[in-house]
Amino acid sequence: MIKTFMFGLILGVAGSASLVYFVQAVDLHRESSLISVRSNGGNSETFYINLPADRIFAGSRSDDKSSSFPSGIQWPKDDALNGAASELFKLRNSDDIVVGIAARVSNPRDSSGAFIQWVLHLPARGSMFLRMQLKPSEGGLRNGLLMAGTREFEVLNGGVSEFFNSDVADSEYEVTGRLELVTSLVGPLGDEK
Amino acid sequence: MKYVISLLVGLTCGVAMFAAVFYLNPFVGQARLSPLAVSDAEMSGLSYSAVVTDSIMFTNDGESISRPYPNKIAELWEPAIKDTHVLVTSLTDSRGMPAGIGIKMSSPSEKSRLFKSEILVNSVWHLYLPERGTLAVYQTESYWAYLRDIVVPAWRSSSDSWRGSWSRIMTVGPGSLGLARVTGLGGEFDGLQSEAVESLNARAYSVLQGPVSMTGLLNIAISDESALLEEFVSAE
DSSP states (O other): HHHHHHHHHHHHHHHHHHHHHHHHHHHOOOOOOOEEEOSSSSSEEEEEETTTEEEEEEESSSOOOSBBBBBOOOOOOOOOTTTTTEEEEEOOOOOOEEEEEEEEEEETOTTTTTTTEEEEEEEETTEEEEEOOOOOOTTTTTEEEEEOOOOTTTTTTTEEEEEEEEETOOGGGGGOEEEEEEEEOOTTTTTTO | HHHHHHHHHHHHHHHHHHHHHHHHOOOOOOOOOOOGGGSSSOOOEEEOOSSSSSSSSSSSSSSSSSSSTTSSSSSOOSSTTOEEEEEEEEEEEESOOEEEEEEEEEEEEEOBGGGGOOOOEEEEEEETTTTTTTEEEEEEEEOHHHIIIHHHHHHSSSSSSEEEEEEOOEEEEESSOOEEEEEEEEEEETTTTEEEEEEEEEEEEETTTTTEEEEEEEEEESSSSHHHHHHHHHHH
């Protein structure tokens, strides 16, 4: 009986250890990456934000209460934040499926330099930090650069373009427009081994 | 029959023994002192409250202990982002003065390994410091010590809460010294490549509300000297 107990004891320890060792603690949901390959070997990917449905949060130092979303947001009253605005959105792939979170931060009046920046966070893939041009082109296209990336995007370089498309308004789904972000990224030279 | 009972008792004891060693493993811990403490680099300390109701905005899937704030904020229920937490918070400098706005996005890391007591979270910060510039901080954090020392004791407590004094460095990578990476995005930080660490100081936690008294501290090296230090250590 003692031998059976010892066998059970060892089996219990070994079984628990195996379970903890082999079971994956985190298994993130993945959507297929919808990437098109460019002639220079880089890739292009399009992300969408349906407005206003995908807006999570908007905050700015303005007396206009409609500039904050949702109601109840207490944006700091600090004078140094004059002109600053932050927005958070759900980010969709070109199949219209939510794949991440996007943050847009801007301040056209900051004394250290006006800026518009995006952070795209794709939980299963990584994050991108993008710095945009201040003035869009005549067609409304605003270009930007990938300043830093994590994981999948860490070694990539390239740019992004931002465009507000008002032609996709859909009253049934309460969509009044769509922000389009198109990334064009390429890996470092000599990465093929 | 007695052999079956003996086997089951043995199995139960084996599982319990493993659980005890696994939970109480004294060889697993997190640093209280940052590698940046020995760096000559100029440091910038930014604090924030880790209490959800002190933030400007916090959201997650709506089913976690910490509830989205304010109440009307959209929840992240879609499958690809349901494990993601987003915090928008005010930052203060080392003198307690307003320093800027920080946006933190965190998602569990698939590199988490329970066997190694690694509960890892990938997180990124966008830091906007008015009249100075913007910074990107990206890091891997370990929450094992936080769960073991605060969350589990709170669950076991009859008052469903934990009180004490707890302080740990949360950052464990991706830098080789367990440091977070920093990239300057604009202003006086433009072009900066540096390191940072994030730590948590906890005093109270509730099973019902999450953190009750807890502050986070981001220590950022704002010169490139720490990068040189890391290169030196790597070369060694």
